[in-house]
Amino acid sequence: MLPEHPPEIPIAIHDLTVAYHRKPVLWDIDLNIPKGVLGGIVGPNGAGKSTLLKASLNLIPKTSGEVLIYGKPYQEQRDLIAYVPQRESVDWDFPVSALDVVTMGTYRKIGWFKRIQKKHKDLALEALDQVGIAHLAKRQISQLSGGQQQRVFLARALVQDADIFLMDEPFAAVDAATEEAIITLLKDLNSRGKTVLCVHHDLATVSRFFDHLVLLNMRIVANGPTLETFTRDNLQKTYGGKLNLLEDIAHALGNLGK
Amino acid sequence: MSWDLVIETLTLEHHAVRLPVLGVTLLGFTAGLIGTFLLLRKQSLLGDALAHATLPGIGIAFAIMISLGLSGRALPGLLIGAATTGLLGILTVLAIRRTTRLKDDAAMGIVLSVFFGLGLVILKMVSNLPGSSAAGLEHFIFGTPATLLNSDFYIIAGTLLLTAITTSYLLKEFTLVCFDQNFASTQGWPTLLIDIALLTLVSIVTVVGLQSVGIILIIAFLIIPPTAARFWTHKLKTTLILASLIGAISGWLGSSFSSLYYKLPAGAVIVLAAATLFLISMLFGPARGVIPRFLRHRKLQRKVGRQHLLRSTYEILEQQQPNQAIQNLPISLSLLRQHRYWTRGELPRLIRQAKHEDHLERQPDGQIQLSESGFGEASRITRNHRLWELYLIKHADIAPSHVDRDADMVEHLLGAEIVQQLEAELDTPNTEIPSPHTIQPEASQ
Incomplete structure (x- = not known):
């Protein structure tokens, strides 16, 4: 019997398969992300974590399957979703300021051909303030540190005023202060009923950051509350024969008790 | 034509x-x-x-x-x-x-x-x-x-x-x-x-x-x-x-x-x-542009060098005169060389530069002494440095053992405004602040 995907589920993925050059990257993904979770997607390199996000957002073609946002196709629900791409996915040498990038989050509301107005810049500035770098608004983006660039991306998502946040490695290579700022922000979003799903690579912080976990290695190994899914057994199934990771896993599990 | x-x-x-x-x-x-x-x-x-x-x-x-x-x-x-x-x-x-x-x-x-x-x-x-x-x-x-x-x-x-x-x-x-x-x-x-x-x-x-x-x-x-x-x-x-x-x-x-x-x-x-x-x-x-970038870099380098020299001198004076108001006395170059690592030719160059800026004078016996303005500047720089160290220890999640190196890099980018903020935030009176890490005892000779 097929699993159910009721319409109150923010992200319901049904039998999703994605293949690059005939090689499947994701196999028969069937997944419900419950409302209001702060979720992490973890798995080894090449497990298809980013691909799962991108396929859900129609950024890459699906070989089969569908993704429903509150029971409707993604195209009809764009306003509900904010996407934070990987930081390396853009050219940070681009001649724009931090404020300009965040303002891009309002372009959809502004619409075709219309100019950016002061109220849109004010919204963007507010979002920059929320991530703690309003004082850097005018700075060109190449002159920001990695952590600050990540915060700019986050602010751009905030300004969209979405209900679901999909983030690709927001914690990758950021400084400790930024990590703390981001997790505080995500927990705040979460407490306001928003659903957050992050691709994440650092097993040591999983239990501290996320209350929901998707363990992924081309297929779903486990999906559920972190306390139930973050087990030695599941991690071994996810990371398989990558023995050098076993120590990490033991360490990560050790952190669970904290 | x-x-x-x-x-x-x-x-x-x-x-x-x-x-x-x-x-x-x-x-x-x-x-x-x-x-x-x-x-x-x-x-x-x-x-x-x-x-x-x-x-x-x-x-x-x-x-x-x-x-x-x-x-x-x-x-x-x-x-x-x-x-x-x-x-x-x-x-x-x-x-x-x-x-x-x-x-x-x-x-x-x-x-x-x-x-x-x-x-x-x-x-x-x-x-x-x-x-x-x-x-x-x-x-x-x-x-x-x-x-x-x-x-x-x-x-x-x-x-x-x-x-x-x-x-x-x-x-x-x-x-x-x-x-x-x-x-x-x-x-x-x-x-x-x-x-x-x-x-x-x-x-x-x-x-x-x-x-x-x-x-x-x-x-x-x-x-x-x-x-x-x-x-x-x-x-x-x-x-x-x-x-x-x-x-x-x-x-x-x-x-x-x-x-x-x-x-x-x-x-x-x-x-x-x-x-x-x-x-x-x-x-x-x-x-x-290549030239503006080069000039900016050189300006920063000179500033960093000057601050290193003045702070080192001030710290040596501090060590020589513990528990008292610090007087501006001449010190020898060898003390400076012991206090901090300088690359070849760096110290004479910095001293020439500081002399040119009226921050210090050279005594006939080869010792150097801060000028009045140089002494004030040295005290200010040393204080800012320590404020920054304290700030990093209190506010950032950085191991104290790393602070000194980071502070050396960043203090030169601090403006007056940030220094004021630090003072307010740290709630420290506008006086000498002791270094948060123990000062190395003077090398015995």
């Missing part, structure tokens, strides 16, 4: 060259404008492939018009032909990209050379057609603004108008797609359509520019002005304006000189004019 003629040409007073010079200037403006987006979209090579792929179209259009009994050199017909095979070239690149695993640069390289080769063959064949004189078609390869007619000038002016209006209405759409295509597409923007609009404008400017600048070098007209503009600014709008102006000036100078020295190929002279502006920008552009 008389000097008057040069002036007349540049000021557009010389009748025979007024049209070509003005035309190429407007074209340069347009190319700089749309070229900025082409560069930011990282599709420069695609623009080059497009330009080269226009050549077969020019030859074929010529043959068709001759066979219809028309003049083979009617510009609108030639431009339609050029646009057709240019577009075909781009589609071939896209098809190769889709169906094979070849990298972009390989796909474009193949298309660029094959279409250009085909064009040369076709050009040779049509020039052998009975009753036709294909002479003049090779203008399209190197560019000859002198052949511009009134009607051609209107085409260029129209292109400028179209490009300016479109980019001003689609500024944010173009910017978004150039900066972050994936994000644009999650927001529901039809990125492919916006990309096509952008490439269409590039194609129009390219095709219109062929006659004046030529197939081989038109890409330089699109790419050099925006790259030069980037040295002057970090702002997109300023980049657009500067790129347009640099393009216009290159076109103006290039076409003027190529008309004065008639045998020089116009495209080449225009590109050289643009390259000169590029070189000037690369050297002097305040945002990223």
